[in-house]
Amino acid sequence: MKKCVVTIDGPAGAGKSSVAKLLARRLAYRLLDTGAIYRAVALTAKLRGVPWTDGAACATIARDLDIRFDFVxxxxxxxxxxxxxxSDIRTPDISQGASQVSAHPQVRAALLDxxxxxxxxxxVVVEGRDTGTVVFPQADAKFFLTATEGERARRRVSxxxxxxxxxxxxxxxxEIQERDQRDAGRDVAPMVPALDAVLVDSSAQTLEEVVDSLAAQVQARAAGHVPGRPPSHGNDR
Known part of the structure; x- marks a missing residue:
């Protein structure tokens, strides 16, 4: 069976991290959290006293980033x-910093490779905001996960x-509303669904329901049963 590249994009608080982690476990795939990479750049910049508004300096940090992921x-x-x-990269302060550094074209270019x-x-299951449009435009299965602003804020607080x-x-x-505006409005790699992505609104779904649906679609794709885009299971545009 084919080993797919699966992308999960969407705004903050939509449940991407939880869904991506469980989906990777379900499929026995690796997990790549691209948002964590930008958070790592923001954290490093803060520790070095580099302003998040300094695109050139943040890009230098991005090019030299020594990062790895591991399930523990x-x-x-x-x-x-x-x-x-x-834990250090998951604070509200670093969340805002990640949004700022990710708006710099030179930072995004440095991290793309x-x-x-x-x-x-x-x-691999890849989680982020532009993974299906920019990082892996030829991904085998693409999903855009979202939820209402109120639900996303509630989840973040919890x-x-x-x-x-x-x-x-x-x-x-x-903060979520402000970040949505920055992420969707930036000139380079704005946060928008890929044209061939399946839209998934998780507002009224449990985590398990979302993962079950996505896993079934990826498995069908991997088995070659779907000649085009993955089936929507009621969530497609």
Whole structure:
């Protein structure tokens, strides 16, 4: 059976990380979190005192980034130069920084080859915001995962609370709206669904329901049963 490249794009709080992790486990695929790579650049810039608005300096950091991923106790851990930064890159501050550094064309160009090398060979689930349009435009199966703004804010608040960080719902909602505008409005690689992506609204679906649907579509694709784009299972445009 073919080992596919699967892309999952969408806005913050749509459930991409949870879906991608479980889908990768279900399919016995590798997991590539491209958003974590931009977060790693933002974290490194902050630690070095480099402003997130300095595109040239952030691009230099991106070109020299020493990053790897590894599943530990069923969690996808991120390592920078050998140090585990999984929690450090998930703070609200670094989330905003990642959105800012990702808007620089030179940063995106510097990371494009790295992302493609990490996903080479197939058998990988790639999560991000432009993975189906820019990073892997020839991916075997593409999904664009979304949810209502209110639901995404609620999930983000719950996620941070579980890790010991308390944030205000209204502030989180406003940050999500601002990030959506930045990500969708940037000139280079804006966050938009690929033309051949399956749209999945997870607002009223459980995590398991979403993963079941996506896994069935990828498996059909891998078996060669789908000559065109993956079936929509009711979520296609």
């Amino acid at each position: 106790a069923d969690k996808n851990h991120v390592y920078l130069a050998g140090s585990d930064v999984t 790295l992302q493609r090398r990490l996903g080479a060979g197939g058998g 996620e941070l609370a579980a890790s010991g960080t308390v944030v205000d719902y209204e502030v989180t909602l406003r």
